[in-house]
Amino acid sequence: MVVSGEPLASKAGLEILKEGGNAVDATVAVAFVLAVTHPFAGNLGGGGFMLIRLASGHSTFIDYREEAPGAATQNMYLNAKGNVVPGLSTVGALSVGVPGTVAGLALAEREYGRLGLKRVMQPAIRLASKGFPVSYWLSRSLRLHAKLLAKFSETRRIYLRNGNLYQPGEIFRQPLLAATLQMIADDGPSAFYRGAIARDIVATMQKYHGIITLKDLANYHAIERKPLRGDFRGYTILTAPSPSSGGVALIEMLNILEPLDLGPPNSYHSIHLIAEAMRRAYADRAAYMGDTDFVSVPIAGLTSTAYAAKLRREILRSPPDAPIGAGNPFPYEHPDTTQISVVDSQGNAVSNTYTLNNGYGSGVTVLKAGFLLNDEMDDFTSKPGAPNMYGLIQSRANAIAPGKRPLSCMTPTIVTRKGNLRVVLGSPGGSTIMNTVLQVLLNVLVYKMDIREAVTAPRFHDQWMPDKLYMERWGFSADTIARLRAAGYKIAFRGPMGECEAIEVDPKTGWKFGAADPRSNGKVVGY
Numbered sequence: 001m002v003v004s005g006e007p008l009a010s011k012a013g014l015e016i017l018k019e020g021g022n023a024v025d026a027t028v029a030v031a032f033v034l035a036v037t038h039p040f041a042g043n044l045g046g047g048g049f050m051l052i053r054l055a056s057g058h059s060t061f062i063d064y065r066e067e068a069p070g071a072a073t074q075n076m077y078l079n080a081k082g083n084v085v086p087g088l089s090t091v092g093a094l095s096v097g098v099p100g101t102v103a104g105l106a107l108a109e110r111e112y113g114r115l116g117l118k119r120v121m122q123p124a125i126r127l128a129s130k131g132f133p134v135s136y137w138l139s140r141s142l143r144l145h146a147k148l149l150a151k152f153s154e155t156r157r158i159y160l161r162n163g164n165l166y167q168p169g170e171i172f173r174q175p176l177l178a179a180t181l182q183m184i185a186d187d188g189p190s191a192f193y194r195g196a197i198a199r200d201i202v203a204t205m206q207k208y209h210g211i212i213t214l215k216d217l218a219n220y221h222a223i224e225r226k227p228l229r230g231d232f233r234g235y236t237i238l239t240a241p242s243p244s245s246g247g248v249a250l251i252e253m254l255n256i257l258e259p260l261d262l263g264p265p266n267s268y269h270s271i272h273l274i275a276e277a278m279r280r281a282y283a284d285r286a287a288y289m290g291d292t293d294f295v296s297v298p299i300a301g302l303t304s305t306a307y308a309a310k311l312r313r314e315i316l317r318s319p320p321d322a323p324i325g326a327g328n329p330f331p332y333e334h335p336d337t338t339q340i341s342v343v344d345s346q347g348n349a350v351s352n353t354y355t356l357n358n359g360y361g362s363g364v365t366v367l368k369a370g371f372l373l374n375d376e377m378d379d380f381t382s383k384p385g386a387p388n389m390y391g392l393i394q395s396r397a398n399a400i401a402p403g404k405r406p407l408s409c410m411t412p413t414i415v416t417r418k419g420n421l422r423v424v425l426g427s428p429g430g431s432t433i434m435n436t437v438l439q440v441l442l443n444v445l446v447y448k449m450d451i452r453e454a455v456t457a458p459r460f461h462d463q464w465m466p467d468k469l470y471m472e473r474w475g476f477s478a479d480t481i482a483r484l485r486a487a488g489y490k491i492a493f494r495g496p497m498g499e500c501e502a503i504e505v506d507p508k509t510g511w512k513f514g515a516a517d518p519r520s521n522g523k524v525v526g527y
Contacts, residue, residue: 001512001526002026003341003501005428006042008132009033010516010523012123013342016115018527023348024052024112025120028105030340031352032124035101035371036177037132039159040141040359041428044180044192045201045366045373047100048354049240050108051227051412051426055347057419059238060112064104064222064354065405066097066376071211074399077382084382090389091148093210095362095375097406099192099201101354104222106189111224121185128181128370131173134166137521141359142166148363152208155365155372176370193217200369208364219403230303232258235422235445239413241299242292246411246434248302249281253438255308256280256315265447266458266476268483274442275462275469275489276315278435279324282392282464287326290397291405297397301329321488324464339412339426339501343512349503351412353426353433358389379406390431393465409433415441417507423451425502427517432461432470436498444504451504455515459497468492496520 002013012033013026021029027050034042047066053059075082077089089095109117142149142159149159156162158174166172183191191197198217205212230237230251237254239247256277263269288297301307307329318324340352355374356362362375381394388394390409398407411434415423423444427436436459443454458475462468469489471481485491496519504513516522 001343001503001514001524002030003503003514003516003522003524004030004034005339005499005501005520005522006034006038007521007523008037008127009042010525014525014527015123016120017344019115021115021120022113022346023342023344023350024108025115026342026344027340027350027352028109028113028117029120029123030342031101031105031354032121032181033127036124036128036174039372041355043354043356043361043374044101044371045099046354046356046361047097047374047376048104048352049244049408049410049412050104050350050352051238051240051414052108052112053238053349053414053416053421054112059227059414061225061227061241062104062108062222063225063243063405064100064107065243065408066100066374067220068377068380068400068402068404068406069098069212069216070402071213072377072400072402074401076400082383084386089378089382090358090375091151091363093205093208093362093364093373095377096210096212096364096373097376098212098216098220099374100220100222102184102189102192103220107222107224117188118185121181125178125181125185128174128178131171134168134170134172135521136168139166139168145360148360151363152365154367155363158365158370174370176368180369180371193220197369200366204364204367207367228303230254233445234417236416237413238416240411242289242297243405244408244410245285245289246409246437248289248299249285249434250411250413250438251303252281252284252308253277255303255305256312257442260312262442262446265443266480268480271460271480271484272320272487273315274439275460276320278462279464280311280327282462283324283326284329286393286464287395288329288397289407290395291407294401294404295397298329301332304329304332307332319488339428339499341424341426341501341503343421343424343503343505347421349414349421349424351414351424351426353410353412353428355410355428376406379408387465391466392431392463411437413437413441415445420507421505422507423502423504425500427498427500429498431463432497435459435461436500440500440502451502451513452515455500455502455517461497470494470497472497
């Protein structure tokens with residue numbers, strides 16, 4: 001079974017599975033197709049994380065997050081007065097981190113796939129070369145983001161046809177991107193990081209005043225890490241380690257909530273308890289989290305059940321409108337320490353989240369190569385206390401430094417019970433990601449919803465700062481909203497949050513059930 005945010009990509013994954021590929025082969029195929037059919041977030045010029053659990057029980061985590069270029073400096077987005085320059089870290093070549101997607105997907109395929117990079121890339125090459133019908137979703141997305149896409153000539157030419165916007169049903173062909181994909185298929189990631197594509201990236205940097213060099217690209221490596229592990233009501237939670245904050249926050253929140261009676265879903269009682277766990281996890285994220293290859297992060301303390309018990313007592317004793325700050329996880333330290341979901345017929349499972357950061361990233365398309373570049377440098381701390389594009393406050397632990405990877409919220413997650421695969425999920429959505437994953441998991445594991453109900457249910461989000469409880473506009477009763485307001489919550493309504501793509505395995509029958517989030521144009525396919 002394959003679930004992704006775009007139907008043609010999901011079908012490509014199924015094609016690979018039917019040809020004998022495993023879950024990793026299918027995931028890599030889907031990721032490359034998304035770079036063709038879903039340029040809003042699918043990418044070659046971004047980065048992400050892949051969580052793999054093999055049928056044998058072995059699990060691993062591939063970190064292909066972007067890195068700061070060698071010429072990056074801590075205050076590079078500040079003016080002479082020490083203030084953040086609006087747009088400098090979010091638009092244009094200076095906002096681009098060294099891309100990791102190609103290295104990460106190639107590493108996963110080499111170490112854990114069966115069919116090889118050249119085969120699994122064929123669907124993407126075919127769709128880029130021959131084209132595909134533009135969906136309503138893509139047409140609308142390009143129109144809504146035309147202001148960004150029009151800023152750069154190559155981007156404007158490819159995605160906006162110089163003002164002649166693509167309409168639903170028209171065929172979108174990308175010959176430059178097809179040639180780029182073919183070079184990667186033929187020569188592997190070296191084509192991207194040391195060959196002609198690397199030279200095209202650097203030429204684009206020079207044209208638009210970016211700072212990525214050939215040396216930065218040649219020095220980039222995807223890193224295989226140990227997944228973060230937690231336990232919740234008899235389930236094992238495998239999730240993202242640093243440089244993502246998502247896994248740490250998810251386990252911290254689950255630890256806080258584990259022994260509590262949460263009451264009915266989306267009632268005042270459940271929303272209050274979950275929102276208070278969210279607030280504390282995000283406050284701790286702001287204070288402590290950064291790339292552990294560069295800074296010391298108290299991960300063992302943050303994910304400690306004893307620390308969670310302290311925070312839980314605080315929640316139960318404090319009124320909802322009581323101000324909070326970061327907790328103190330250090331006494332609990334000890335020395336041990338968007339989205340594609342795929343499960344194959346052998347029981348291998350993959351949860352992969354990758355991104356350009358903002359929709360269409362920096363807006364910059366690589367000259368002669370036909371793909372967009374990320375704006376992930378905004379995920380660093382441009383200035384302590386100054387919010388990034390998602391409103392997140394971050395500390396000096398996440399300060400910019402050459403070769404450092406910016407903090408992320410991406411939370412690819414796999415759940416097992418007694419060694420058996422139970423749930424595979426993840427979500428895009430910036431700062432809402434770990435809260436989306438949390439709520440879908442609670443819906444399945446606590447409220448016993450099936451996976452489609454769990455993914456479809458309304459969502460809320462609290463990230464500590466700004467001090468607001470964000471709620472989707474539909475699905476919550478007027479009485480619940482009134483009670484939350486009376487308790488002191490500052491409620492702000494907004495559109496759909498997240499885009500969870502999930503697979504559930506029935507523990508009795510072994511049947512797989514997939515759910516593509518109705519908030520997007522995603523697709524579930526299986527056989």
